[in-house]
Amino acid sequence: MFDRRQMLQTTGSGFGFLAFSALAHQAAAREAANPLAPKPPHFPAKAKRVIFLCMEGGPSHVDMFDHKPKLSSDDGKSYAGARGRVFGGKLLGSPWTFKKHGKSGIPMSELFPELARHADDLTMLNACYTDIPNHPQAFLQMHCGLFQFPRPSLGSWILYGLGTSNENLPGFVTISPPNNNGGPANYGSNFLPAIYQGTKIGGGGFGAYGGGGSGSVSNIKNPRQSTRDQRQQLDFMQELNKNSLQQTGHNPAVEGLIESYELAFRMQAELPKALDVSGETRKTLELYGIGSGGAAAGGRFGNAGGGPGGRRGGPDTFGRQCLMARRLIESGVRFVEVTRGGWDQHRNLKDDLAGNCESIDKPIAGLLADLKQRGLLKDTLVIWGGEFGRTPYAQGTDGRDHNSKGYTMWMAGGGTKAGFVHGKTDDYGHEAVEGKVHVHDWHATVLHLLGLDHEKLTYRHAGRDFRLTDVKGNVVKEIVA
């Protein structure tokens, strides 16, 4: 927790300005108005924070979580429901076998030997659906509710609704987000104040005119000064600022500036620390699959799914990212998103999907186990999913097309039912038929689990109140424990 006393102590003796009695009450008032200060939820709820494992590209639910025996038995038959695309159209049974796991008997394919051990921790949403079977629109919609208009993203809304408990770290962190499919809009705050936008770590850093791009957090490290040098420089600068303040009298802008430097200075130390997994025990690293290949493919912060090279990278990269996610939420970050791209298997389904799953299986299982052993799973909502699923019919002989009509996402912890399956697709896994969950419903449910009423979490902009769920959204109460 950020604490005034602590802050005064840690910021050094040359910097006691906040103790000036004349400023003390204003500072207190400002803290009350601090937009990132923790806020109570609308109603009591179990989940306090979120880790969203975002699978960009449309993971094939029928090969992973949505077991369809009829699809296997009808393999190779032509399918009337296949349309829109020119190729293939024959039903394609999953090349992988499914088994029921745990007491709950949740089916999973052999692609997830490790995750299968956690079947009893998961709530499967087997009947998700979205509006458009097209990456850019669907990816944006998954993050911002709408794709037609720019809107704030899920993480921004949650940060706006709940604030954050560690002011020395950003409240919303997104690890290796993609540049395309809406790019920064997927973690942008749009009309919400800028303070609520996601802080990008690594990712497709290349932008022709963008800043940062160095594969880390923008401007987090001075290229030449040591911390001690910088503290000296900062003390001098704050003295200049203090003089300005004395001349103009009460001036929130200058006071805010003074504080922002101190926060930034501490963030420089805290954020790399929170991201540094080198101090973790060998056991923990192994738990996440770190050190078992793939490091070279994506690099430490690299976007593992960015190119073909990242597809079979092994669990190292994603493992590190999952571990970073744990470290971040442990340090008080409200919302952490980790993007793993490369799920767009129009072709090479057998090889690529297997490689993909291998690279996330151990890390996710490790993350769940780790959260559990630290007592964090009960109030951390872990979400897994992509912008849509894939068709039961084939493209060519070894690929599947986009499917917005039915797909699987899952959640764990944070007050969701453990070992529970909600919703159902048709016999082939093509279309959601029961317990359907639209993106708006999914958003409403995530907010609900955090104690936020999606109809009340509003922000006034351009003359009216806006919501993440626009005018829609129903909470999927069935999955709330």
Place this chain on the structure above:
Amino acid sequence: MRSPRLFSLLLLAVLLCLPFGVAQEPRKRNPFVQPPFGRRPAEKKAEPAAEAKDFANKPTAEQVRFFEAKIRPVLVEQCYKCHATDSEKIRANLTLDTRQGIRSGGDTGPTIVPGHPQKSLLIDVMTTKESERMMPPKQRLSDEVIADFKKWVEMGAPDPRDGVARVVVKNDIDIEKGKQFWSFQHPSKTKITISDAKGKSEVDRILADARVAKGLTTVAPADPVALIRRLYVDLIGLPATAEQVEAFVRNPTPEAYANVVDELLASPHFGERWGRHWLDVARYAESTGKAVNFNYPHAWRYRDYVIAAYNADKPFDLFVKEQLAGDLLTAKDDRDREENIVATGFLAIGSKNINERNRLQFELDLVDEQIDVFSQAFLGITAACARCHDHKFDPIPTKDYYALAGIFRSTETCYGTIRAVQGQHPSPLMTLPDSGIEDGLKPLSKSEVERLEKQLADLRQELRDLQRKSIQDSFLSVNGVRLRIQTATIEGRLSQYEKDGTPKRLAMGTRERFRTFNSPVYGRGEPDKPGEVVSRGFLQVMTDRQPTIRRGSGRMELANWVASPDNPLTARVYVNRMWLHLFGRGLVNTPDNFGTTGSAPSSQMLLDHLALRFMNDGWSTKKLIKELVSTEAYQLATTYEPKNFERDPENSLLWRMTPERLDAEVIRDALLAVAGNLNRSPAKGSPVHANGEGYAIPRGRPALFGGPPPEDTHRSVYLPIVRDNVPESLTLFDAADPNLIVGNRVNTTVPAQALFLMNNPFVIKQSDLVASKLITNFGSDSQRIREAYRMVYGRNPTNAEVETSEAFVAKYSARHTRRETWTAFAQALFGSAEFLMRN
């Protein structure tokens, strides 16, 4: 409400309902919509005869039992929360708690057709598989209950319930009532009373009266140093040099001040500063943004047009006409014609969902974006709200929206882009006459053209080979996608040039379509729900006479209507924008929203006075600015004064000047200027132009697009503005997000800005340049300190400041080289409040 007869009927209806009072007010309402009628006995008369007969069929006792046992409990339990006369908020205007209500239905028509379950909406929504239509919304009713309802409808839906449904009146907006709202009324001279006070400007006199009423007193005038620095930053966006400050401080008379004002207004940098303000509102950008981001290589021409317009003090009414209908104006010569065409880029540079598959949807979205920007930028009205339903708060019916949509749908918008992977809607561009304006694009040499053509031919061949092998691979394989992207990129590049390598002179803009037509109203804005067709026209609430559009789209008529002195909003909205940029806050604090949800003016008299004055002065921006910066109010100090602050914390009546952080562009430009590293000449074209058509944000292989551009030291207004990829030095400091219409930027102070100032190589480089000057040109530490203060703050340091500075230099240089020390010193000055704030 186009017909007077309909209107009088409605008026009658209003009168009728008065004696019966008004039922409970729903929570939030459009004040221009008729209140719901009370329960009135007259209602039954209005029922069609057939309905009345139905009502007369009394249900049998058995039927009543069935209803009471099986139907009513379910309705009460599952439906009444949203669909009963006393629901807090009645959804879809549907009530189910009376026989009449359940039969007549709501927005989507009658709920039941007695005897026909299959035709009954009620049964349909209970059984549908589409969860967004399903009722009740959260949980499907059991099969048993649904069977009961089917049976009940089959029986003829016997219903013993009496009572009259609360008639939910359709959102019929009362335009005449709407016209009473302050902003739709013309500003009137007769309502302005200005007290006498010698030597004070009219603006100051109006403000003085308003302050007295609130018990506010002004603080002292700003000291000459602060004042002149303020003026430079506000008018040209560049810091005054120490010499410029000193020249004024030696002779701080009103005449000298006026001279500086004139000088700055005449500076070419004026347009770069004030043009940028307009570009914020015009959501200027050089790419489509949204899900897939394509370049607009020619958008920069509009940027330059705006800058030139401000420098030339183009009358604002003409500025409006050119942007809305420049292509339809008569031009004096080629240069004039070019300007007119480029101006219409205003309508073309909006964000576009270029990956949209449905053509009509794409068109309607494009037109919607145009209506949004045109109505907010010029009129301060959020007309786009009326796309899907009558405006919830302002007197703008959906019909008015589609009247405007007809005008824009009869217009062809030329924005370019290429057909490519995910690029679905390329459009032509406007060809410009050769007027001699430079565009910075070098001709391609013959060999360059040949090389590109060869490359293109090879790629096409490779793609054809791949297609022959496998059509599927040509679309789906990594290689196929790569080939398509590369092909499109080179095509995009070549499309910029004539066959001989001469750059084509192209622009974004609008022109008339061959055929004009009126648009239907689309139900809920959805393209598959076309309804009644409405004639092209304007917003009724702001006009007494609809235009006669004889030929063409009606854009010219629209432009004339907006730019007319009879339009109650145009001048007000614009002078408010100008006021805001000088005083930090608009007289109307919601500059893009003058509707009922906007804020009321802090002084309507002042706003109207300025609007009338502005139109009288030939819509001159420079005259207006001169008038404003010459006021006493503008020249006040920023001193904090607790009593005033308590009464008017927002400083809406200007008891002082509001201190604010500098705009993003000013910070960057000032860093460059102080370091002697600013390229003061206008940029020619844009790096986006040089990149040509294609993906704005690289997909797949970055190498295709070259690396980031070399360091650009032009003024920030010339930096490439790619949507969702605006330079960090700008976005961090709250530059306008070009996805939005930004009349009023936010002014945040966040740690990310501090990190930028502490660690970004750009900032360090400028600091280093300052250090190098200090070391080369001055021999002693105290001289260097003095000079650094003069360079960064435009003033000499005090003795105390020299001491503090010397202490830092001594301490820091103990462990660092001279160069490092002075760089750190300069950077500290750059990071300080005095540099970053406008006082």
